[in-house]
Amino acid sequence: MLPSQPNKIAPVARAAKLWARFGFSEPADLVLEDLAFALGVVVIEGHLDSADARLVRNQKKGLIRVRKDIPEGGRKRFAIGHEMGHWELHEGVSQVFSCTSEDMLSGYKGSAPEIEANLFAAELLMPRSLFRRQMGCENPSALVLRDLAGYFQTSLTATAVRFVELSDEKCAMVLVEDGRVRWWRASEVFDGFWLDSKMQVSSATVAGAHLTGEPLPHEAEEVDGDAWLGSKAARVADVLYEVAIPLTGYGQILTLLWPA
Ligand SMILES: [Zn+2]
Incomplete structure (x- = not known):
């Protein structure tokens, strides 16, 4: 059986919709823990052995645990965004996702849910229209x-x-x-x-x-x-x-x- 292809449109649309729904206009408006809570998910930091972050779903409630000793705030935010992607997109796929730093990098390779979670996280944290405006035409x-x-x-x-x-x-x-x-x-x-x-x-x-x-x-x-x-x-x-x-x-x- 061929591995399923990632959907490249739905993750982006879903993340963009959250910006519109909550009226965010700049990244400072996006407090990930608050947004997650509004969607039914609690974010905590804690000990994880091999994963950077994990999502557990129990019907309409979820728990994201992000590895406490990730040394960089930005990487932690991406990990939370990635798990929120699983929450928003993959209810029918699994009730538990345990994601490594490799999963957070999945672009072309990797399983479809991991690639989709990354597309969601990138769009949630760095919406394309805003990013394009900020990057201008600089090298x-x-x-x-x-x-x-x-x-x-x-x-x-x-x-x-x-x-x-x-x-x-x-x-x-x-x-x-x-x-x-x-x-x-x-x-x-x-x-x-x-x-x-x-x-x-x-x-x-x-x-x-x-x-x-x-x-x-x-x-x-x-x-x-x-x-x-x-x-x-x-x-x-x-x-x-x-x-x-x-x-x-x-x-x-x-x-x-x-x-x-
Ligand atoms: Zn994942």
């Missing part, structure tokens, strides 16, 4: 991303994903862990951009140079396209701009790329 610098993450109270990683998803320009984000590509996303118009997952990051990239002890430049730096893209560079981008942002506490580097 995705560290400053721009930090401003957006502050405004939407989201993690830098989730903000970068949203930026790339909603950008009309060619751009990509790459999460580097232990010197390798863990995962990446590229904007829809960035034809041909493709990195093998687990690819070793070359020291000719800004992220790779930083891993060998080089200080990070403050501005975007030009790198040869083939340092990232190998033989694909000739048709995708000869030269790329790169900004690398170390994610302290996670041992990861968030890299942003766009053609020069």
Whole structure:
């Protein structure tokens, strides 16, 4: 049997409807715990072993437990938004969802409910029209991303994903862990951009140079396209701009790329 395909429309529409129903106009209006309570769900923080968050449903009442020691407020909010997505969308699927940090990243891969919960969380926390207005036509610098993450109270990683998803320009984000590509996303118009997952990051990239002890430049730096893209560079981008942002506490580097 083929795995079921995620519904990409309903999660977005459902989250947008909540903004309209509760009259939110900016992210500061969105107090997740209050919104969850109005929908019948209590949010608590507590100990969880392998999951970042869990939803238990008992008919019209729900309980979301979010892992207390998630180190970052933005990531915690995304986890709560994700469980609210299961609450709003998946009553007929399961009464219990236990979701890991991997589930919170499911974009193309992953099961349909996990992808749908992420689509819901992204739209709830960073509504597309508002996000597009805030991002303007800027390149995705560290400053721009930090401003957006502050405004939407989201993690830098989730903000970068949203930026790339909603950008009309060619751009990509790459999460580097232990010197390798863990995962990446590229904007829809960035034809041909493709990195093998687990690819070793070359020291000719800004992220790779930083891993060998080089200080990070403050501005975007030009790198040869083939340092990232190998033989694909000739048709995708000869030269790329790169900004690398170390994610302290996670041992990861968030890299942003766009053609020069
Ligand atoms: Zn989930």
